Amino acid sequence: MPDAFERLTTALADRYRVERELGSGGMATVYLAEDLKHRRQVAVKVLHPDLAAVLGSERFLREIQISAALSHPHILTLIDSGQATGFLYYVMPYVRGESLRQKLEREKQLSIDEAVRIAQQVASALDYAHRRDLIHRDIKPENILLYEGEATVADFGIALALTAAGGTRLTETGLSLGTPEYVSPEQAGGKVVDGRSDIYSLGCTLYEMLAGHPPFLGTTAQELIARHILDPVPPLRSVRPGVPDHVERVVARTLEKSPADRFATGAELSAALIRPTTARVTDQLKSIVVLPFTSLSPDPENEYFADGLTEEIITDLSKIQALRVISRTSAMKLKGTDKDLRAIGGELGVQYALEGSVRRAGNSLRVSAQLVDAGTDAHLWAEKYSGTLDDVFDIQEKLSRSIVDALKVRLSPEEDRRIAARPIDNLAAYECYHRARWEIWHWTEESLDRAQQLLEHGLAKVGDNPLLYAALGYVHVQYVNTMQSADERHLQHAEELAEKAARLDPDSSPGHVLQGLIHYKRVNLQAAAPDFRRALAAEPNDPDTLAWLAYVYAFSGRGSAARPLIEKLLQIDPLTQVTHSRAGWVELLDGWFARALECFHRMYELEPQSPWSRWSYAIALANHQRIDEACALFDSVARDRPGTFFGRHSAFLKLAMQRDRDGARKAATSELTESVRWDEQGSWLMADAYALLGESSAALEWLENAVRRGFINYPYLAKLDPHLESVRNEPRFTALMERVESEWQKFQV
Template sequence: MPAAADARLDSWKEIAAYVSRGVRTVRRWEREEGLPVHRHVHRVLGSVYAYRSEIDAWRQSGPRRPVSRPPAPGPGTDLGPGPLKSIAVLPFTNLSTDPENEYFADGLTDEVTAVLSKVRTLRVISRTSAMTFKGRTGDVKTIARALGVQYLLQGSVRRAGSRLRITAQLIDATRDDHLWADSYDGTVEDLFAIQERLARVIVDALEVRLTADEDRRLAERPIANLHAYECYLRARQEAWRWRRDAIDHAIQLLYNGLAIVGENARLHAALGFAHLQYREAGIDFGEGPLHEAERCARKVFALEPQSASGRLLRGWIHYSRGQVQEAVRDLKAALEIEPNNADTLMLLSNCYLISGRVSVARPLIDRLLAVDPLTPLSRCLPGYADALDGNLAAALEPYRQMFEMDPGNPMARLFYVWALALNRRTEEIGAIVQAFPAEARDSLPARLALFLGHAVAGNRGEAQAALTPDIEAAATATDVFPRLLAQGYALAGRPERALHCLAMAVDRGFINHPYLARHDPFLESLRGDPRFQQLLEAVHDRWERFEP
């Protein structure tokens, strides 16, 4: 092997320049045609080198096919019918002796997923679906098949004080072929550089061309200070616990981060979403969380006017206030910036469904399931679309899947009861309701499920006994709960209460006129009532004026 320093090429760029090709091409040549490239062992960021003499010999061994380089797609480019390259970032394993560093490994998983999701020509599985494999083992083909992807990224994180080692490997699961593997050594201060370089290595290995904007966004560091960034990672983990104490802690951590770095768009957006978690978890449906989230949204836009996170946050706020048209505008803008964001796809799909634009929602639901196939709520959306179109039998299977994926979730159990009720499966409803976890039996979802089950079975007294004033008051916060109350009251022969709750659901944004006018079987007893017809006229007007 040559020893002269000037005979060695010390990076992919130097190798590519020497053979007058692009970096992606020489990476492919190494993988598929045996281009002689060497790797440093235990060097940071997967350093490579090659020798001119070895490359010359390789080139003389036979003709190489010329490689054509297609232009990089622009923001409005039609990507054509061909499938996008698909990848899932599996949860990084925490190999640190301190289990408290689990948040660090999860944070790395989240950030690499988020960075790759910025590339339009990649389909990246959402964090939520990928996290279902946390702590689980299985062969790569089975995992890839469950997630619907070709490529998997696996890795581990070991942290000891300020020292850091990250290992990663990229696998073509369809062939069980390890395309690339390496170790990254450094300190925690190198974390941002490691995350960016790891994403770029993956992009190069998959031979994906970046637009100038994508290249810039891969280099962004929204929280430049490591200690503030750790506050952000810990807060995300806490907020997902859906408990008051955990959300309180998440909010305090985010304030700690802001105290370190000052005004920061990423931290303010996370703070806004944390406040909304009080509503999502059914803890506080009052105005307080919405006011705080609105304050955070204003901060985000003052710092970063084109923020996708800011638009998603403001979309959630509009939706929570029943301002669905305004929510759609913000969510569409957020999707233009981040087309694979599962949260945006889910909320926008729901906005279209409750607004009577089911045909517009279905392609978005397909996109959502492509990037988030294992989240229970994603799985039920096709059933919701079918129910709203009047195909009640088809709604059962998606809701059953949702329930079986997360039987401990009170909302999943309530929604399955609703789907069973639509199909008059009264015997099955009883078993589902009785099996609510003990700690959730007095929750809003459990009480509504019990109410609806008794109502559809014709047990009017038992249905009313399932409700308390507190439950009825809490059930006014969204479009979902008052609509379920209206359906139950209609079945229980209480048209005044049914119409009152239905008007509340409409006020919260449910203006799907075809469903209310024709498809909802629970409202049959109301359709001859002049008050119902008057409400339906108002719904029809809003439905016609709605702009998808």
């Protein structure tokens, strides 16, 4: 009679070529196989027959399928599951590295930084799953896989199936939910558990990474369980004195007997591990968030006025080097929030919060504001301002200066001049400007059209104005940059507007940003970078400028120069998709695919309906060889936005990932190719797609175009891009890389 390996090989032959056994545990045997459709290596886990009998195929397949919806950089994805000739199996990506257990057996103790990093990554995975009401129930070193410094949690699916089976029937197999060394007291006692049980198990794992052994030791399962329930946790620093105070406190809190005394979420746990580091950085600067001012007027139109006042105060404070100010885009995300100030301060890592309200009735105006210590909720300063609408700019300046005084910050003469400046002194034009800024960041053709109309209306009200000219020029660049239009006239209009803005105000920060963007789109990256640096000198906390300069550095192969900009961007603008997009591209184009995936996943979580965020996350998933998930996201964008760049490009990339040559050729319409031809990123992605399809000539043609458009990241193109592997031996590729290397070396940071 054929053995299990032979029977499995035969049963799965139409989809997988089973190569060899990788190992066997208490629940399943793992085999290395090749996914014949996608030409990738996978791990096939086959349940032991006694466990399969207890679970039953229907329950197993139903419960494990729930985990297929989990899509997170630090959760091992479920690719497939099924039954075949008596086998119950599920399929996951093959991780080439090792388990945390294997690493601990070799090294016993990990460095503090590495242990904390792994714990944070696992906490991030748990936080994601718990928000979807999925509990793992068996977090332990064996279920944490490591590859190139990144941790991935395995076996979420089997935990769900085992839970559904129930404890009584499960004991028939000699198995139980949880592992005695890592099980929480409530799980060991057979009580109902929630995500805090996983937090406890992660605490045991972190303890072991640092101490070299779990917190409780024993010779039998019963002894271990009793110690989890009854014994105090041995102090971590009694075993390893070098563990920092805050890490020991975090571990102790995760291991509290009562779930109510532990961290409530993985996000809280992760934040507690990093907060002292963050504090050391940010304590050098006083930090503040200006919360959206509440409109007390019945007219909904006055919401825009209150938002505009909020943004102007943020703009004033952002001009001060000695302050770290949460950006307007992140601050506006907190509009209407029911979070208390302490929670907001902790989430953003700021010391102070400014709250306020605006009452506008006819021509009269009343503004109230109060400064609060975000850590203690103590009120530090409060003031009321009254006047007419004509006084709004005076009130804004008085309010900004009062905050500076309350925070005991000393202004330089240049900072004093900038706060006193009135870039727009007409109320109607002022409101047009703020509405337009909000529209720009929606990144759709419709929103850009609305922004253009608003800014043109503002200019009609006020006449020549450098800020409005720069903003309108920015809109024209964005039509091209977001690939909504390939019309050359947009860049021509932007150049004309940049010249007008420069004549009126040569030192304008928005003017420098616009000039940098024009140089960037005109493929002069070496000129673009100094423009962005000049803009940062005038407004050091401007997130838009930080993002653009980081982007230029990333596509020029200067990831080390981009990273400090991204770190600052994450400090001042953590709640917007643009920030995490830029962070993702910096990581991806530096070859850190797992880190990039985490950034793009955060972007997707912030704006799950945004076609841009879904498209970006799908690209990162594809780079991480998670093809099925990438294709599902591409498909959703193609369905939702069929006539747009994102829709067309997503449809094409999906077919390319599926190796569907005929379908991809049909999807590469003239509208798509014309929109991406003027963009270095779009052209590079077309090159990747054609390389996957095995069409070397088309791939190299698009890659040459990407280089002409400014993609000079030599390390990434020459060595790191996984999709270009099929063309790297082509003489045409070699010649192109010689040119790229030369341009890359010339680029000055």
